[in-house]
Amino acid sequence: MVDQPASPPQLLLLATGGTIAGRSANSTSLNAYTAGAMTGSELLQELPQLQEVAQIQLAQLTNLDSADLQFQHWIQLVKRIRECFAVSPELAGVVITHGTNTMEETAWLLELLIDDPRPVVLVGAMRPATALSADGPLNLFQAVQVAGSSQARGHGVLVVMDGQIHGARAVTKVATQGVGAFQSPDFGPLGWVDDSGVHLPVATGSRSVPFATLALPLQWPEVAILYGCVDPSLAMVSALFNAGVKGLVWTGTGAGQLSAGERDAIKTWPGVLPLMLRSSRCGSGPVHPSELQDELGLLPAGTLNPQKARILLLLVLIAGMERDELSTLLASIAINA
Template identity: 30%
Template sequence: MAKKPKIAFLGTGGTISYTGRNSLDVWEYMDFGTRLSVSEILSRFPEVEDSADIIPIDVRQVSSSGIIPADWLALASKINEIASSNTELDGFVVTHGTATLEETAYFLNLTVKTDKPVVIIGAQRPSSGFATDAGSNLLSAVRVASSKEAHGYGVLVVLNEEVQAAREVTKTSTLRLETFQTPDIGMLGYADPDGKIALYRKPTRLHTSNTIFNIENIKELPVVDIVLSYAGANGTAIDAFIESGTEALIIASLAPGLPTPDQVLKITSAIKKNIKIIYSTRAGSGRVLRRESMVSEGIISADNLNPQKARVLAMLALTISKDPEKIQHIFDTH
C-alpha cells in the first residue's frame, strides 16, 4: 500500500466550520448555528482522512468578517513554524471564511516561507447544509496540497474543484458555489474527481520563499485604509482616515484610475502630510496605468490588484520602505 501524504490542516473558522439549525439552513447558520473544530469537520467527511494523513490544528474559530491583520501575522507565523519543524509534511490546508479569504490568502502568499503547497479553502454552504460544498472542497484541497504538481506555485485557493492563484482570485458572488474567479487571466487549473491535479499556467509574480518580506520581527502591521470613489465623492473619508492615523490610502478609483475632483484635492493634501497614496480601481479587473501626473506626485499604481489586495501589499511594503518609487517597485514585482 502506498504511503499516504502528510498534510497539516489548520482551521480558522468560517462557513465550512458551521452547522446550521437543519439541513436547509444554508443562509442564517451564522446567526443560529454552532461551530465545529477541525477534527469535527473531518469526522463529517471520512473520505478526506482516507486520502491523507491529516494533522488537525485549530488556529481560530471566527467568521471571516472578524479576521484582522494580527490574525494574518499569527497564521503565517504558525505555518512557517510548522514548515521549518516538520520537514516530512507534503503540504498545508487552511480553512477560512469566504468573505475575506482572498485577503488572507494573498497575505500568506507574500509571507509564508515554503515551496510546499499551501491551499486555502472555504465553503459557500455550511457542513450541515443540503448539498454542501464543504466536503468536496476539502477533499480537493487535500489532493492539491498532496500533489507534486502544485509545488512552487505559491498559495492556492481551491473551491468548486478549481485551482486559483492567491494573488489574483476574488470572491464575485454572495451565494453561488462558483463565487471565486480570476478576472481577465483565469484559473490555474482543476482538481478533478479522478484525483488528477491539472495545472495549465504558473504565477509569475514573486511569492512565498521569493518575496522580500520577513514577518519574524513584525508585531503590528502599518495602518492602511481604502477610500471608494463614486459620483460626487467629496473626500470626507480621506480626512477621516488621516485623522484616525492612517499611513497609506488605497483609492478604489473610478476606472481606469481616476478619483473625483474633490478627492484629488484631499489626496494632494494627504501627500503633503506624508500619507502614501495608491491608486487601484473599483472596476474589478485591469491595470491602473501610472500616468506622468501620478509619478510627479509620488502616487503609486496598484497594477491589477483590486483594492483589498492592494491594501495587503501596501501594509507589507511599508515595513520595507516609505519611498514611493521603492513601493512602486514592490507593486510591480509582487
C-alpha cells in the same frame, strides 16, 4: 518482491472557522447560520474518505467568521506555517479551512510571506455544513488532494473552490451566492481538480516572495481604503489625513481615476501624505501609470484589487520601505503575475 504502496502524503490542516464550519437551524437555511460553529475535528469526522488521501495533522487556530479576522490571527497563521515548514521536511503541504469573505486577503498575505515550494491551500464553502448539498465536504476533499499533489509544488499559495484551483494573486470572491463564487479575473484559474486527480501545469521559474523574512509586529500600521463614486465625501479624505493613516488605497472609478475634488484634497494637504496606491472599483482590468495621478504621489496598483493593494501597503510599511521601493516592487509583482 512486491512493491509496497506509497504512504499517503503528510499534511497540516489549520482550521480557522468560516461557513465551511457553519451550522444552521435546518438544512434549507443557506443564509441564516452561525459560521465557525464546528471544529476542525468534526469536519474530518464527516470525511473518513480523507484517510485514503493523506495523513492529516490538525490544529484549530481559531473558529470564527472570516469577517472578524484580525491581524493577530494572521500573525499566528504565518508563524505556524513558517515553523512547520522549517522543522518538518516530511510535510507535503498545508491546508487552511477559512471563511470565504476574506479568504482572498489571507491567501495574498501568505503569498507574500511564505517562501517554500510546498503548497499552502485555502478552502472554504458557500453553504454551511448543515445545508442540503453543502459544498464544504467536497471542497475540503479536493483541497487535500491538491495540497498532497506534487503538481502543486512551486505554485505558491492556492485557493481551491468548486473544483477550480486559483492563484492567490488573482483570485477574488465575485458573488454573494452560489458555489461558483470565486474567479480569477484577467488571469483565469491555474487548473482544476476532480476524481481523476489534480490538473496543474508544471511550475516554471522561481517565485518572488518579497517579504519572506519579514517579522510581523504586534502593532500594524493604519492603512485605509477610500471608495470612488459620484461627488465623493471629501470629509472622509480630511478625516483620514488628520488621523495620520500611514497608507491609503484609492478605489478609483474606471481605470483608477480620482475626482478633481479628491486630487485637490491631496494637493492642498499641508502635512505629510501617506503612502498611496490607486486601484479600481471595476473588478477586472489593470490600473496603469497616469501622469496626472502619479504627480500627486499615487502609484498604480496594476491588477491588484483594493483589498490586496491594502495588504501590500501594510507589509511595505512594516518593512520600512519608501515610495520608490514600492514602485520597484509593484513592477516585480507585475512581472511575476
